[in-house]
Amino acid sequence: MPLLKQLELVFEKLVVAGIVDPGSQRAKRYNLQAGINDPGYSHVDHDADLEEMARDLLCATGASKPADLIRVEWNSRLKTAAGRADYRQKLISLNPRLFQHAAEIDRTLRHELAHILAQFRAGRRRILPHGPEWRQACRDLGISDEKRCHNKCPNCKRDFPRVRRIKRAVACLACCCAHNGGEFDARFRLQRVR
Missing domain, CATH: 3.30.2010.10 (Metalloproteases ("zincins"), catalytic domain)
Structure with missing residues (x-):
């Protein structure tokens, strides 16, 4: 299994007034x-x-x-x-x-x-x-x-904001229940948003 990389910068959901003009x-x-x-x-x-x-x-x-x-x-x-x-x-x-x-x-x-x-x-x-x-x-x-960290399910794209970084294999429960009888499946392992 690939290791999770440290959180990088991707902010797509929040809209806050910008302070600096990106073209400045x-x-x-x-x-x-x-x-x-x-x-x-x-x-x-x-x-x-x-x-x-x-x-x-x-x-x-x-x-x-x-x-x-x-x-x-x-x-x-x-x-x-x-x-x-x-x-x-x-x-x-x-x-x-x-x-x-x-x-x-x-x-x-x-x-x-x-x-x-x-x-x-x-x-x-x-x-x-x-x-x-x-x-x-x-x-x-x-x-x-x-929240400090954000993780996303690769299947349903649901966002899981967290204050603490997930250090072990964790999968989306909804996808595991819907597609694998509630058992852990690496296909639905949460991925750190970069």
Whole structure:
């Protein structure tokens, strides 16, 4: 059986107002056809517009201390993750591939901000990355239905959003019942959406 690859960027169901115009100079800078050795290609690019939006969102939730320090950047070294939050540095790194899915930039920014907000509220206490504190922060930032991973049945195309990544063979129950008498069948094994 083939191993499941790590979650990559495919966002087809959610429609959120786009923050960055895919045809902008900043988007062109991160053209995915470009190689790292191409002139003008950068590993990291600061984004003042998203930083201002992040500050406004954090201030609206009463977290003015991290709002003053927050930084947002586009980091081309992110390959399989849409974004990354670093509470200690108050830094949110976003994957430039999000320019192909401009509607997801806002949601990914809020997802990563929820990590910063949850840790700020917890203080020095250690919390789970996608635990109850994070889910509450997501609700406060307007993404109450946030899920971390998405899996899809190859047969019926049903989507299975998850917070935790599926690490073992799991199949679509409806398809197994309809086509294999309720027994596991690898034909209906859930596939990670890329």
